[in-house]
Amino acid sequence: MDIAVIVALVMFCGAFFLLFIGAPISISIGLSSLCAMMLILPFDGAVLTSAQRVFVGLDSFPLLAIPFFILAGNLMNNGGVAIRLINCAKMLSNFLPGPLAQTTVVANMLFGSISGSGVASAAAIGGIMSPIQKKENYDPAFSAAVNIASAPTGMLIPPSNSLIVYATIAGSVSISALFMAGYIPGILWGLSVMLIAGFIARRRGYVAISTTKKGERRRTLLDAIPSLMMIVVVIGGILGGVFTATEASAIAVVYSMVLGFCYRNLKMADLPTIFLATAKMTAIVIFMLAASSIMSWVMAFTKIPALIASGLLSFTDSFLVILLIMNLVLLVVGTFMDPTPAVLIFTPIFLPICTQFGMDPVQFGIMLVFNLSLGTITPPVGPILFTGCKVGNINIEGVIKPLLPFFAVILVVLMMVTYIPSISMALPQAMGLVK
Incomplete structure (x- = not known):
């Protein structure tokens, strides 16, 4: 042998x-x-x-971005950013069926795009929205399923720690290109969850009990603008060449800290606890x-990757079939392994095969992270699944069935991301980040 x-x-x-x-x-x-x-x-x-x-x-200098983005997420989680984003999301989605469920999805997309953490989104948004939905007679299992299904969007919509890890392992892959490539797949994920949530909500008759007046809408939007501006500052600065992704992560920390103090939700006495939690996670x-x-x-x-590649090619020479096999492997692995170690293990195995067939490393990175993000909402490991159940006060068995329709439609989006390169590559190519 x-x-x-x-x-x-x-x-x-x-x-x-x-x-x-x-x-x-x-x-x-x-x-x-x-x-x-x-x-x-x-x-x-x-x-x-x-x-x-x-x-x-x-x-590796880019790896410094990870502890800074983790710290920024923890500061925002404790600094009153989540509730302002929820109020903004409620204003944006109040006209849709099941407005509170739609608010959860939009808020997860907004908070996730700022914090870069699906678990933080599930905890922050679910913790606030679950009691409100219960008060308006939403089924707790449905509410938890919506929160769990939409929380991983923050792992694709930048800044994303998983994409930073992938860029480090893959070598010469631009973090800026990966960040831009994650937008459309992440938004499609969120929209697909909103579609299913709206369909179920319409059947169950979930409607808004209260309406927002024009003056309140203006105040809500103005209150949320400072939080939303972090996306503009961080991503705009990276794309504009003002600073690198690592420098942007440090700026995000300063911005979120100042914001928390300005909102008066963050106190100096809170910082040691936040720093300790960040150090442990880092x-x-x-x-x-x-x-x-x-x-x-x-x-x-x-040369194990070459050995695996030759094994796959001896099985089939169809790249479409090879991609399907990769997806199946990653879906299975994602059910019992966290995204970070899975990215570290499977990038050097699968990336050479994909590049051999002409697939751009940026598209492969999005496909990989998308796949592994699904694992965060599936048992037996599923950190977002456990977090969403905990904040929603429901056991895992009770949320699995309501979660299945969301899982099915997210799988459809995954297949689109896998086989339609323009979904991932359109924005990076339009901005000249990739050829």
């Missing part, structure tokens, strides 16, 4: 076994990769190389990046 096959079996089977017995993802990846490396290097060489790869994998992500860099080196050294 080829040594590359043995290494791959040891590495992947070892990682899945460790995950199965409850080991943390980063430990599972790092330890199994070290064991695999010992098959091709002496013990001391394997340990030394692993240590070097840990530092080399983290020696440590988890960064340690996973460090451990996965060992796996990436082993795969590159033994």
Whole structure:
């Protein structure tokens, strides 16, 4: 048997076994990769190389954007931004069937596009909207399903930590291009959820009990403008070449902190708790990046991606079928693995195959993140699923059935993103970010 096959079996089977017995993802990846490396290097060489790869994998300026965007999201979550975005979303969607459900979707898209975190969106928006919907006799399972189904839009609509991780692993992929490429797929995701939510709401007779007066609409919009301006400042600055994505993340922190103090929802006494929560979350992500860099080196050294590519090509030479297989694999993986380690593992495996068939790395990145975002709302891991159920005060069994129609329509959007390149590439090409 080829040594590359043995290494791959040891590495992947070892990682899945460790995950199965409850080991943390980063430990599972790092330890199994070290064991695999010992098959091709002496013990001391394997340990030394692993240590070097840990530092080399983290020696990246763009990665600094991740802790800053996490901190910005935490500051906004505690700084009164969510409630203002919800009020703005309610004003924008009050004329649609099931206005409170539609408000949840629009608010998740707005908050997610600012915080870059689906879990933060589900917690912030769901925590505020669930009691309001319950008061207006919305089914709690339906309300939770809408919140869960729409929260992952923030993982596609920039700024997105998953896209930053992908850009780092993929190499010469522009973060600006990825950010622009995420807009249309993320918006299509949100619109598809709104479509199903509106259809169900119309059948159940969910209508608005109160209306917003003209003067209140103006005040609501003016109150939300400072929060919405963060999107303009961060994304506009990146596209205009004023600052890099990493510098934009630092600016987002300052902006969200000033905004929280101006809204008087954020106090100096809150900052230590927010900084500690950010440090814990950042440590988890960064340690996973460090451990996965060992796996990436082993795969590159033994040419495992080329082995997998040849295996796929021996099965079929149709790129359409290969893309379908990739989607199925990623959908299954996403059900039990967080997006960040999955991006780290599968980018070096699948990206060379896609580029070999002429697929742009930007489109592949959006397809990859879209796929793995679906995993955040599916059991058994599903962090957004668990968060949405917790804030909606409903058990997972009760929300699965209402979630199925949303899942089905999101799958349709995924197929569109996979097989229609212009959905991802139109904006980056129009702005000259890609050829």
